[in-house]
Amino acid sequence: MRMPSLSHSDQISIADKARQARSVVGENLTPAERRSLRQQAGDLLSREDAVLVAHYYVDSELQELAEETGGCVADSLEMARFGLSHPASTVIVAGVRFMGETAKILSPEKQVLVVEPQAECSLDLGCPPAAFGAFCDQHPERTVVVYANTSAEVKARADWVVTSSIAVDLVADLAAKDKKMIWAPDRYLGDYVKRQTGADLLLWDGSCIVHEEFKGEVLSNLKQQHPQAKVLVHPESPASVIELADVVGSTSQLILAAQQLDSSYFIVATEEGILHKMRQSAPKKTFVAAPTAGEGATCISCAHCPWMKMNDLQRLIAVLQSKDTEVVIDEEIRIRAAMPIQRMVEYGRQSA
Numbered sequence: 643m644r645m646p647s648l649s650h651s652d653q654i655s656i657a658d659k660a661r662q663a664r665s666v667v668g669e670n671l672t673p674a675e676r677r678s679l680r681q682q683a684g685d686l687l688s689r690e691d692a693v694l695v696a697h698y699y700v701d702s703e704l705q706e707l708a709e710e711t712g713g714c715v716a717d718s719l720e721m722a723r724f725g726l727s728h729p730a731s732t733v734i735v736a737g738v739r740f741m742g743e744t745a746k747i748l749s750p751e752k753q754v755l756v757v758e759p760q761a762e763c764s765l766d767l768g769c770p771p772a773a774f775g776a777f778c779d780q781h782p783e784r785t786v787v788v789y790a791n792t793s794a795e796v797k798a799r800a801d802w803v804v805t806s807s808i809a810v811d812l813v814a815d816l817a818a819k820d821k822k823m824i825w826a827p828d829r830y831l832g833d834y835v836k837r838q839t840g841a842d843l844l845l846w847d848g849s850c851i852v853h854e855e856f857k858g859e860v861l862s863n864l865k866q867q868h869p870q871a872k873v874l875v876h877p878e879s880p881a882s883v884i885e886l887a888d889v890v891g892s893t894s895q896l897i898l899a900a901q902q903l904d905s906s907y908f909i910v911a912t913e914e915g916i917l918h919k920m921r922q923s924a925p926k927k928t929f930v931a932a933p934t935a936g937e938g939a940t941c942i943s944c945a946h947c948p949w950m951k952m953n954d955l956q957r958l959i960a961v962l963q964s965k966d967t968e969v970v971i972d973e974e975i976r977i978r979a980a981m982p983i984q985r986m987v988e989y990g991r992q993s994a
């Protein structure tokens with residue numbers, strides 16, 4: 643059984659938003675200008691007692707700056723943990739909106755800023771809180787498990803929040819306790835988790851506009867041209883792509899696999915920003931992006947998350963100066979959303 647799909651007009655509006663969120667990274671900047679901006683951003687972070695927490699999909703310059711200045715570049719679970727444990731009074735999140743919200747939910751006493759408040763996520767947009775709440779009301783006997791890529795309101799309705807790094811393990815544990823579950827919002831990840839665990843999951847019908855464009859058939863052709871290649875796949879991808887994977891995992895798990903697997907050639911089915919860290923951590927290996935389209939086809943994202951790419955150095959500097967992108971969450975919702983997120987962090991700690 644699956645949740646009725648989003649309306650056609652809702653789907654069009656998500657695609658439109660993605661098209662409008664055109665990437666700004668690196669436009670018209672000389673290397674000298676970039677160096678100077680990076681220096682300025684580093685100085686501001688230290689002056690403002692702020693720490694930069696970045697996702698692997700953002701501009702490589704921001705990833706490097708985060709690491710150089712004592713912040714972190716990480717997957718969404720580690721981003722949540724890092725902001726919580728770091729002593730800085732201000733956390734600045736380079737990623738998408740739900741990542742900033744998660745940081746604020748866990749650290750309400752801190753000032754949490756996002757580099758770009760317009761940076762959304764198609765999974766979050768595709769799971770409106772009121773419709774999701776009504777769906778949960780129809781199935782009160784089910785445990786509600788939601789993916790981290792959701793709004794604070796949706797998390798407030800959940801029993802558990804998970805990221806892709808722990809989804810299979812957590813759902814398997816709940817299934818072993820005879821729990822039936824609602825899973826939202828990513829239907830591809832939900833389907834993968836269901837196949838891995840055999841759990842009774844009722845799936846919401848959301849998707850990531852980036853990962854759903856990877857194409858199994860074209861990937862299979864590429865694999866035949868490079869028989870020595872290992873294929874690394876994020877589980878937000880369609881089943882036909884996951885089937886061809888040597889490793890399926892979260893962004894951090896894929897980076898680790900790139901370092902550890904005995905191969906010098908990798909095809910990577912996730913957002914292309916991750917290639918920076920893979921090339922940094924395994925410089926002698928070759929990494930190519932998996933195909934997003936067959937011959938003549940078009941794609942909205944082409945392995946490029948338009949919202950992640952709205953984060954850039956100039957925006958970061960403007961935000962550190964103006965502090966006008968503070969994440970604000972209604973306190974009642976924050977308290978309810980904190981519970982399933984804290985469970986996730988605790989679960990992740992125990993299974994690490």
Ligand code: 13P
Binds near residue numbers: 719805806876891894
């Ligand atoms: P990770 O939790 O693997 O970092 O994924 C976040 C995300 O947005 C993937 O598209």
Ligand code: SF4
Binds near residue numbers: 878913
């Ligand atoms: Fe959301 Fe997909 Fe972008 Fe990740 S890559 S932030 S899931 S739209």
